[in-house]
Amino acid sequence: MIRQLDDRTLVSGQVAPHEVAGLAEQGITMLVNNRPDGEEDGQPFASEIEEAAAQAGIGYRFVPIIRGIGPADIDEMQKALREVGDGKLLAFCRSGTRSAFAVALAKREEGASSEEVSNCLAAAGFDPAPIAHLL
Numbered sequence: 001m002i003r004q005l006d007d008r009t010l011v012s013g014q015v016a017p018h019e020v021a022g023l024a025e026q027g028i029t030m031l032v033n034n035r036p037d038g039e040e041d042g043q044p045f046a047s048e049i050e051e052a053a054a055q056a057g058i059g060y061r062f063v064p065i066i067r068g069i070g071p072a073d074i075d076e077m078q079k080a081l082r083e084v085g086d087g088k089l090l091a092f093c094r095s096g097t098r099s100a101f102a103v104a105l106a107k108r109e110e111g112a113s114s115e116e117v118s119n120c121l122a123a124a125g126f127d128p129a130p131i132a133h134l135l
Contacts, residue, residue, distance in 0.1 A: 003096060003124040009081070010090045011099040011124070017044055020052035029058055029087025032080045034073075034099045036064035059083060065098045069105060069131075077106035100126045108135055 002012040014035065015023070023031070031053050037045050046062045053060035063076040080089060081103070091099035104117045114135040118128040128135065 001096070002090065003100070003126075005100065005103055005120050005124050008084065008086075008088050009103055010088065011096040011103065012090060012092045013095050014043055015049060015090070015092045017048045017052035020049065020058065021056045023090060024056040024058050027088045028090045030061070030080055030084040030089040031058055032061045032063055032077065032089060032091040032099065034063055034065045034091055034093040034102060036066050039094065059087075063102070065093065065102060069098065069102050073102055074105045074109055077102045078109060081106055081110070097126060100124060101131050104128070105131065105134060 002010050004010050010028070015031065015033075020031070031049065033046050033049055035043065046064075050060045050062065061076060061080050063073055063080075065073050077091070080091075091103055093099045100121060104121050108114065108117050117135055118132070121128040
């Protein structure tokens with residue numbers, strides 16, 4: 001399920017390589033994979049999704065979040081958000097939660113208010129409580 005955080009930013013659970021072309025048709029111009037390879041049996045490898053993104057003409061970043069969201073993860077998400085320009089970014093992980101939190105923290109670092117970020121998460125169906133102390 002894809003959830004919209006704002007006009008240009010979406011998050012979801014695992015994306016499969018065969019779904020990438022359809023995402024491009026929906027206006028997605030950048031994929032950010034926050035899921036480490038091997039997290040779960042049967043999940044596609046990052047390289048497979050990267051290849052599908054290249055074939056679809058979509059930008060791709062592999063930013064695996066393993067044990068909490070760190071400063072480097074936030075920095076990479078900020079870069080992706082800047083790089084997408086007027087396009088749309090879809091960040092994904094197993095459920096979408098890590099990706100939503102990483103986007104929220106990146107937007108906070110870029111100057112969005114704590115309230116704005118919390119409201120954005122809540123409107124998309126995410127509980128901001130686990131990262132409230134970082135906002």
